[in-house]
Amino acid sequence: MGEHGVESNEQFRARVRDWLEDNLSGRFAGLRGLGGPGREHEAFDERVSWEKHLARAGWTCLSWPVEHGGAGLSLDKQVIFHEEYARAQAPGKVSHLGQELLGPTLVAYGTAEQQERFLPPIRDVEELWCQGYSEPGAGSDLAAVSTTATRDGDEWVVTGQKVWTSLAHVADWCFVLARTEPGSRRHAGLSYLLVPMDQPGVDVRPINQLTGTSEFNEVFFDRARTPVDMLVGEEGQGWRVAMGTLAFERGVATLGQQIGFRRELAELTELARGNGAVEDPAVRADLARAWVELDVMRAHALRTLGDARTGTAEVSKLLWANWHRALGELAMRVRGAASLVTRGEPYDLDEWQRLYLFSRADTIYGGSNEVQRNVIAERVLGLPREMKAT
Structure with missing residues (x-):
């Protein structure tokens, strides 16, 4: 502790690092490096x-206010935790959508009853969540959502299809953006509903990816039901709540993500040195450029941390998604012809092949490049809106 009993950032970093070192041992030792995008x-x-072990030690929901069961950590301490978590190669989180997206949304927009019902099991990792936003005809264009929800007594009846729903096959609940006002268009008439997954009328079908895994899913709602009080915010005002959720999506965890990126780049650089690919001037230049761009990305993240202005999150997404996709392409060049052959049957990919194939999705999920650029152009630069097909 500091001179006046306040833990300094350096002391906090040391405490986090020591705890992770002590606890990523024994039955948890084998989890280092496992999980995460493409490896769920x-x-x-x-x-x-x-x-759940993290939760018992108070290391979940770090950004939540203390009065809602969170740790109430400052932004800088949240960054420190995510950085040290990544440096320790602690496993990928399975409860990210609940802790980092829905939880803060309920704190900001939920009723006291919703907060009391859902926040504790999210914090304790007793209930897992998925996100019902994208649809076959409304991927990153959420205003085109066509899934409907109609009132039937004291319940909402939900019908429609969602796609690219991460971890829907293991989720207990889904936060769903649905159209509750018949005949409404675009942002109007949408509502934000909490829907239980384990019920008749919910069908989850895995989407097989290039990596051979299937963490994304299609979810079909066929007159699925949820109580009327599972509406977050006001009826017809779901767009506002949904945008609030997306604002939480790209927070301090991005800086932890960059630690993982730095590790991948360091390992790829060593591979290039080992197999001689670094002697190619073009490869050497691209490796150097990747290091510089990663430093720029970190500087941007630190400069805009906590900045809620429109455009900040979109720029961040464009930066990391394009950088990571380019790293996958560079990895294939470094590996050369060997990158075209799997290690074994039937489809045993190595880490670089998996990085290359899964990172193709980086510029699509969480908001495609095209949509991010449109948001920046229209809402930040004030350029004319893109013409929509009618």
Whole structure:
């Protein structure tokens, strides 16, 4: 503790680092490096146990206010935790959508009853969540949502299809953007509903990816039901709540993500040195450029931390998604012809092949490049809106 009993950032970093070193041992030692995007199938049950262990120690929901069961940490301490978590190669989180997206949304927009019902099991990793936003005809264009919800007594009846729904196959609940006003268009008439997944009328179908895994899913709602009080915010005002959720999506965890990126780049650089690819001037230049761009990305993240202005999150998404996709392409060039051959049957990918294939999705999920650029152009630069097909 500091001179006046306040823990300094350096002391907090040391405490986090020591705790992770002590606890990523024994039955959890084998989880280092497992999970995360493209690898959500790895040791899933064991990672749930690990997160419950984190919860018991008070290391979940770091940004939530203390009065809502969170740790109430400052932004700088949140950054420190995510950086040290990544440096320790602690496993990918299975409860990210609940802790980092829905939880803060309920704190900001939920009723006291909703907060009391849902925040504790999210914090304790007793209930897992998925996000019902994208649809076949409304991927990153959420205003085109066509899934409907109609009132039937004291329940909402939900019908429609969602797609690219991460971890829907293991989720207990889904936060769903649905059209509750018949005949409404675009942003108007949408509502934000909490829908239980384990019920008749909910059908989850995995989407097989290039990596051979299937963490994304299609979700079909066929007259699925949820109580009327599972509406977050006001009826017809779901767009505002949904945008609030998206604002939470790209927070301090981005800086932890960049630690992982730096590790990948360091390992790729060593591979290039080892197999001689670094002697190619073009490869050497691209490796150097990747290091510089990663430093720029970190500087941008630190400069805009906590900045809620429109455009900040979109720029951040464009930066990391394009950088990571380019890293996957560079990895294939570094590996050369060997990158075209799997390690074994039937489809045993190595880490670089998996990085290359999964990172193709980086510029699509969480908001495609095209949509991010449109938001920046229209809402930040004030350029004319893109013409919509009628």
